[in-house]
Amino acid sequence: MPLAAQELLRCPICTGGWQASETSGRSLVCTAGHRFDAARQGYVNFLTGRGTRFLPDTAEMVAARERFLAAGHYAPIAAAVAGAAAPALAHDDGATGAALDAGAGTGYYLAALLSRVRGSRAVALDLSRHALGRAAKLPGTAAVVWDLWRPLPLPDGAVDAVLDVFAPRNFPEFARVLRAGGLVCVVTPQADHLAALREVLPMLDVPSGKTDDVERAAGPDFERIDVRGLRFGLELDPETAADLALMGPAGHHATRSELLPRLRNRSLHAEGAVDVTVLRRR
Ligand SMILES: C[S@@+](CC[C@H](N)C(=O)[O-])C[C@H]1O[C@@H](n2cnc3c(N)ncnc32)[C@H](O)[C@@H]1O
């Protein structure tokens, strides 16, 4: 059985396609003989033998992210993202759609999209092996360890939609891997995203990347077709508030026992405020 969605991947070393005969569900071998074995958890690491200067999320950070997302606090974002990207995946001639989730993490937003457009295929890219173990379980999905700042290991025009939720945005490569008319759906935090929580937990990720910057960075290959501000309330008990901090960069240096006293055993009301920007590949 071939690896799910392997036709959406190409060799990260030589950009070649895969040998059909040698390829099984557990490994990809390109026409020049470069070989990548799937891990037991189902993801494939394309960064083998190359150092990367980024610090990937730890297993604890991923567990915090998974608990927080599973509780549904960001469900309004998932619904907005899936709703915006789904039309690009639905083809009139019945062909299956294809999506890329850039910086997919555990694949929470991709899961929402795939459940809307059943039978679609997808590639989930992230630096974090721990996160991709979850994303690899999504139907029709190849989960690949990769650095978004390198040329992406996908052929030109391979996908109908790119999701980028709170993740790095490599627009020249998004433009290359998208078909003409395909969509990018970008989620960026507004300046007051989770402000009440950031007063209590100063180590919480500070929002970066303004919506105007998204459009500017996208450049002439893209036209903006929609920007929607999304505001929603979150009731956060102390453990959940700690998860929200620990699933971000703070998870690299702060501990739960340091954070909990700051939350004083109280639930906290915060407001999520993000922009969902939809751009069309010209
Ligand atoms: C804030 S998280 C968002 C994850 C996911 N989209 C979500 O919202 O649950 C940012 C993700 O981007 C990944 N990431 C950061 N820099 C990256 C890079 N250069 N290449 C690939 N992934 C990267 C991180 O590992 C992390 O999973």
Ligand SMILES: [Zn+2]
């Ligand atoms: Zn190769």
